[in-house]
Amino acid sequence: MATSVEPSAGARAKYEPVIGLEVHVQLLTASKIFCSCSTRFGDPPNTNVCPVCLGLPGALPVLNRKAVEFATLAAMSLNCEIRETSIFARKNYFYPDLPKGYQISQYDKPLAEHGFIEIEAGPFDSVQGKLAGTPVAPKKKIGITRVHLEEDAGKSLHEGFAGASEQTAIDLNRSGVPLIEIVSEPDIASPEEAYDYLTRLKEIILYTGVSDCNMEEGSLRCDANVSVRLRGEKKFGTKTEVKNVNSFRFIREALEYEIERQIEVIESGGKITQETRLYNSVEGKTYGMRSKEQAHDYRYFPEPDLLPLVVDEKWQAQIRSTLPELPEARRKRMVADYGITAQDAHVLTLTKSLADQFESAAKAAKNPKRVANLVQSELMGRLKARGLEIEQSPISMKGVAESADLVESGAISGKMLKDLYDLCFERGKDFPEVYAEQGRPQQSGDTSAIEKIVDEVIAANPKQVEQYRAGKKTVAGFFVGQVMKLSKGQANPQLVNQLVTKKLG
Numbered sequence: 001m002a003t004s005v006e007p008s009a010g011a012r013a014k015y016e017p018v019i020g021l022e023v024h025v026q027l028l029t030a031s032k033i034f035c036s037c038s039t040r041f042g043d044p045p046n047t048n049v050c051p052v053c054l055g056l057p058g059a060l061p062v063l064n065r066k067a068v069e070f071a072t073l074a075a076m077s078l079n080c081e082i083r084e085t086s087i088f089a090r091k092n093y094f095y096p097d098l099p100k101g102y103q104i105s106q107y108d109k110p111l112a113e114h115g116f117i118e119i120e121a122g123p124f125d126s127v128q129g130k131l132a133g134t135p136v137a138p139k140k141k142i143g144i145t146r147v148h149l150e151e152d153a154g155k156s157l158h159e160g161f162a163g164a165s166e167q168t169a170i171d172l173n174r175s176g177v178p179l180i181e182i183v184s185e186p187d188i189a190s191p192e193e194a195y196d197y198l199t200r201l202k203e204i205i206l207y208t209g210v211s212d213c214n215m216e217e218g219s220l221r222c223d224a225n226v227s228v229r230l231r232g233e234k235k236f237g238t239k240t241e242v243k244n245v246n247s248f249r250f251i252r253e254a255l256e257y258e259i260e261r262q263i264e265v266i267e268s269g270g271k272i273t274q275e276t277r278l279y280n281s282v283e284g285k286t287y288g289m290r291s292k293e294q295a296h297d298y299r300y301f302p303e304p305d306l307l308p309l310v311v312d313e314k315w316q317a318q319i320r321s322t323l324p325e326l327p328e329a330r331r332k333r334m335v336a337d338y339g340i341t342a343q344d345a346h347v348l349t350l351t352k353s354l355a356d357q358f359e360s361a362a363k364a365a366k367n368p369k370r371v372a373n374l375v376q377s378e379l380m381g382r383l384k385a386r387g388l389e390i391e392q393s394p395i396s397m398k399g400v401a402e403s404a405d406l407v408e409s410g411a412i413s414g415k416m417l418k419d420l421y422d423l424c425f426e427r428g429k430d431f432p433e434v435y436a437e438q439g440r441p442q443q444s445g446d447t448s449a450i451e452k453i454v455d456e457v458i459a460a461n462p463k464q465v466e467q468y469r470a471g472k473k474t475v476a477g478f479f480v481g482q483v484m485k486l487s488k489g490q491a492n493p494q495l496v497n498q499l500v501t502k503k504l505g
């Protein structure tokens with residue numbers, strides 16, 4: 001990391017970082033939170049707008065039921081308690097992309113509170129951000145203070161239109177798009193833990209299907225609050241907020257920089273200013289932007305144009321019934337159900353779609369463990385080599401299951417399977433199709449045919465026979481190889497081995 005402020009290891013060890021994260025997630029509703037305008041990304045500027053989301057005088061908001069259901073589902077997936085009656089509040093501030101002069105959010109009575117996410121507690125691989133070694137490790141709970149609903153603001157444009165060098169334009173398509181804000185407790189003790197928390201959070205939200213969590217399109221945005229204090233100290237230090245960092249890796253880097261910067265300032269007798277800082281990923285540094293508003297500067301008060309939001313027990317039960325099995329629980333069950341390792345389960349649950357496909361294939365196969373092995377050993381490697389995602393694989397999970405059954409029954413050898421997989425990728429076709437095109441090859445268990453080949457090979461290589469009989473038993477491997485070659489890889493290797501040893505005496 002590029003940094004000019006590196007306190008000594010001794011100074012660094014005296015302090016501990018305290019980190020809290022605020023994550024905004026855009027909900028995948030078709031229309032905005034308080035009007036029926038489309039939420040579609042990438043439409044021409046200011047085409048999805050109406051008096052409500054333009055903030056015109058007299059326009060009244062009407063709450064989107066789907067946004068409430070999605071927000072509640074997300075909160076449930078994060079182990080939150082749902083507040084039966086929550087209140088929308090006006091957060092007043094002036095900004096060019098906020099035509100109303102306030103944002104409708106929630107304040108002292110948010111939709112949900114007191115949740116948590118479990119992360120793996122060290123040791124971490126600092127490059128991967130993942131746990132080194134076994135994935136079975138102690139867990140650490142990171143508290144979630146609150147999950148609340150709010151509307152997004154518009155967007156200032158600084159490029160892509162005539163006169164962009166002198167002017168800023170405003171696109172209000174995003175104004176009124178539904179968001180949830182997920183605020184963590186300051187339980188995060190290192191940049192690595194922050195990275196892991198965000199990875200888990202995104203994985204869980206993706207499983208619920210309430211957001212696509214696409215960081216490039218701004219569907220997931222993260223702000224980090226960070227301070228340092230002397231180890232053992234109870235009181236928090238003064239925090240800074242790092243805003244609008246657009247990847248989890250950059251958040252980790254920004255936090256690493258910011259922690260070192262704060263220690264350096266304190267160690268040299270200075271004071272931390274409470275402020276918002278921006279991260280420059282090219283330089284690997286943060287820069288002060290503006291002093292941070294205190295909460296009371298927003299003049300929060302209950303939104304007079306909206307009734308209290310009531311999500312009663314019956315509605316909560318309905319929403320809870322749509323909660324899918326979440327990644328962590330699914331991994332545990334898959335280990336138990338299919339006899340696979342925790343590592344296998346980790347790879348196979350990277351996305352919900354992959355886990356769904358795997359499970360339907362494994363259920364249909366004779367040996368689920370073999371399906372898991374083939375996915376990891378034969379499929380993932382080939383996908384990675386071609387830069388493909390699992391969704392783009394020519395071989396479906398059903399195809400993997402069929403091939404696993406063929407190996408399981410002894411119909412084809414491991415070598416034949418590899419060749420067939422290569423053909424699938426070359427031709428961009430699924431396994432059953434390629435297997436049929438190749439004439440449904442079978443490894444030969446026909447003893448007399450293999451015996452004939454063994455005899456031929458022995459007759460053709462008298463020198464090697466002599467070596468073998470003189471005690472150089474490793475030469476057997478040469479004969480097995482020759483027989484396999486002549487049978488075009490279709491002889492059963494174990495049978496060949498037996499016959500070669502027998503014939504050579």
Ligand SMILES: [Zn+2]
Binds near residue numbers: 032037053
């Ligand atoms: Zn609208």
